[in-house]
Every structure is written in structure tokens, then in C-alpha cells.
Amino acid sequence: MNLLNLIRWKNLLMIAVVQLLIKYALFPTFIIDTTLSPLNFFLLIIATVSIAAGGYIINDIYDIETDTINKPNKIIIGKKITESTANKLYILFTFIGVCLGFYLSHKVGKPPFFGLFVIIAAALYVYASYLKQIAIAGNIIVSILVALSLLIVGIFELIPAMTIQNETVQSTMLEILTDFAVFAFLINFIREIVKDIQDVDGDHKAGMQTLPILFGKTRTSKVTMVLTLITIAIILYYITTFLYMHVGAIAYFLIAVIGPLIYISIKMFTAENNAQFKHISLMLKIVMITGMLSMVLYRLIF
Structure with a gap:
């Protein structure tokens, strides 16, 4: 159980489920051509979650000092798993992911x-060793990597199967997947900043230069509120431009995505303590899930 908690098994499960949604809900097989067999797609999931697991481990190794202050009851490395073992696990998971990536890349030609x-x-x-200490830079990098966990499915499934005859359809599906990746980037970027607000005390003692340390918790909270409002505007533009003929899809986005984001923006304006920011972080995670689940709607649209 300590190992599962170390590699954030719930987050890894979420990555796997989202990739499954992309292949079996977002990509209509009767319209587009895909490349990977069920076995090779499973290997793609294993490769992705293995590298992500390695990322969580190396992040915790470098966060031992800050976690002692921010999350003293959740520390695993040094208490339940030695740092030496953690380093070996990091190498193992990363090696598995990279090797599977090598195999799959050659498999699809x-x-x-x-x-x-x-x-x-x-x-x-x-990110773990250096960038996370720099304001915004670390948040951007980790959010890009979250977006890539979606895009990598399209890269391996759609691009190798692209021909002159199906180029238009394949490109359209890749664009739709990119829209979801942008959504994932925005929500995760906001959540990373909120988590920095929660961890400001430990990060400050560790000498990090995160946004809340430079601007203060109150100003940073207002920044995240503005970013949330911008995200709401982008989603509203998207559904009114591309989904205006699909009432069910519009209703879903309004209730399951935009509604919670409005609630989050209001909470950000009034949030003051860690309990409130923790609640906001949880709500952002829920919005990420509901946003990804909207992929099921595209099967109805197509």
C-alpha cells in the first residue's frame, strides 16, 4: 500500500481511464482509422503511467524537506520506504516506460x-529537481505533460494511420483531442498554482520562488480566479461555436463544467486558509474528471 500511495495510484488510474475514453469513446472507429491493437494500446497506457509513476517518485524524493512541513502525516520516503529504494523504483518505472515507448514507436513505424x-x-x-522552484515555469511544464498524456494517444493512434484519403477526418479528430488537451492544461495549471498556495510555508523554508511566495497568497488567489474566468470564457466560446446544434452537450458542459468553475472562481475570491484552498483543489480535480467524461458525448455527435 505504501508503494501505491507513493506512485499516486488514483492519479495513474485517472490517466489510464482518460486514455481509454479517448480510444473507445472519443475516436469513432466507424469514421477514423486507428493504428494500435488492443494489446499495443494497453502497452501505451502502461508506458504512460510508468513514466508518470517515476515522476511522482522523483518529485517526492526532492520534496522530502518541504513535505516535512506541508504534509508531515503523508511522508512516505524516509519513513516507510527508504530514499535508496525510492531511487531504484524511480529508475525501474522510468526504464519500463521508456523501453515500452521504444517498442511502440517502432511497432507503428x-x-x-x-x-x-x-x-x-x-x-x-x-521539473522535480529544478523547475518547480521557479515561479510559473514548473506549473507550466507539469501542465504541458498532463496535456501530452492525452495527445500521445492521438499521436500513436491517428498519425501513423493517416493517408491522403482520410487526412481530413484524422486531422479533425486530432484537433478535437487537442481541444481536450488544452482544457486539461488550463485546469491543471490553475490547480498547480492553488497547490502552491497550500504549500507556501514549506516552499518558503526550502528557498523556492513560487508565485504565492513572490506575490503573496491573496494576490495569487486573485490571479487563479482570473485564470478560471478566462477558462470559462474559452469553454463558452467553444460550445457556442462548435456544439450549438447539440442541446444535450451544451447542457452537460453548463452543468458539469462551467457551473463548478463559476463556483470555484467565487471561492477563490474569498478563500483565506488552507482548508478552503484544499477544497478548491478538489473541485478543480472534479472538473477535470467531468471535462474528460464529456468525451462520451462525441460518440453521440458523430
Whole structure:
């Protein structure tokens, strides 16, 4: 159980479920051509979650000092799992993910795709060891990696199967997936800043330069509120431009995505203590889930 908590098994499960939704709900197989067999798609999921698991481990290794202050009751490395064992687990998970990426890239006839796995693994290490200490930079990097966990399905499923005859349809589906990736980036970016607000005390003692340390918790909270309002505006533009003929889809987005985001923006305006910011972080996670579940609606649209 300690290992499962260390690798954030709930988050890894969410990544796997979202990738399954992309393949079996978002991509209508009667319209588009896909590349991976069920077995190879399963290996793609394993590769993605393995690299992500390695990322969580290396992040915790570098966060031992700050977690002692921010999350003293949730510390695993040094208490339940030794730092040496954690380093070995990091290497193991990352090695598995990168090796599977190498195999899959050659399997679909696109060897350069292997570079994606190397870049993602390297970015997670650089984030944990250096970038997370820099205001905004770390938040942007980790949010890009979250978006890539969606896009990588399209890269492996759609691009290798693209021909002159199906290029228009394949490109359209890739654009739709990119829209979801942008949504994931925005929600995760906001949530990362909220988490920085929660962790401001430990981060300050560790010498980090996160946004709340530079601007203060109150100003940073207002920044996240503005970012949330911008996200709401983007989603409203999207549904009125592309989904205006689908009343059910519009209703879903209004109730399950935009409604909670409005609630979150109001809470951000009034939030003052860690309990309130923790609640906001949880709500953002729920919005991420409801947003990803909207992929099921596209099967009805197509």
C-alpha cells in the first residue's frame, strides 16, 4: 500500500481511464482509422503511467524537506520506504516506460516518436529537481505533460494511420483531442498554482520562488480566479461555436463544467486558509474528471 500511495495510484488510474475514453469513446472507429491493437494500446497506457509513476517518485524524493512541513502525516520516503529504494523504483518505472515507448514507436513505424517518452521522462526529472522552484515555469511544464498524456494517444493512434484519403477526418479528430488537451492544461495549471498556495510555508523554508511566495497568497488567489474566468470564457466560446446544434452537450458542459468553475472562481475570491484552498483543489480535480467524461458525448455527435 505504501508503494501505491507513493506512485499516486488514483492519479495513474485517472490517466489510464482518460486514455481509454479517448480510444473507445472519443475516436469513432466507424469514421477514423486507428493504428494500435488492443494489446499495443494497453502497452501505451502502461508506458504512460510508468513514466508518470517515476515522476511522482522523483518529485517526492526532492520534496522530502518541504513535505516535512506541508504534509508531515503523508511522508512516505524516509519513513516507510527508504530514499535508496525510492531511487531504484524511480529508475525501474522510468526504464519500463521508456523501453515500452521504444517498442511502440517502432511497432507503428515511427521511430522518432520514441523521443516523446525520453523528453517526458527527462522533463519530469528537471521539473522535480529544478523547475518547480521557479515561479510559473514548473506549473507550466507539469501542465504541458498532463496535456501530452492525452495527445500521445492521438499521436500513436491517428498519425501513423493517416493517408491522403482520410487526412481530413484524422486531422479533425486530432484537433478535437487537442481541444481536450488544452482544457486539461488550463485546469491543471490553475490547480498547480492553488497547490502552491497550500504549500507556501514549506516552499518558503526550502528557498523556492513560487508565485504565492513572490506575490503573496491573496494576490495569487486573485490571479487563479482570473485564470478560471478566462477558462470559462474559452469553454463558452467553444460550445457556442462548435456544439450549438447539440442541446444535450451544451447542457452537460453548463452543468458539469462551467457551473463548478463559476463556483470555484467565487471561492477563490474569498478563500483565506488552507482548508478552503484544499477544497478548491478538489473541485478543480472534479472538473477535470467531468471535462474528460464529456468525451462520451462525441460518440453521440458523430
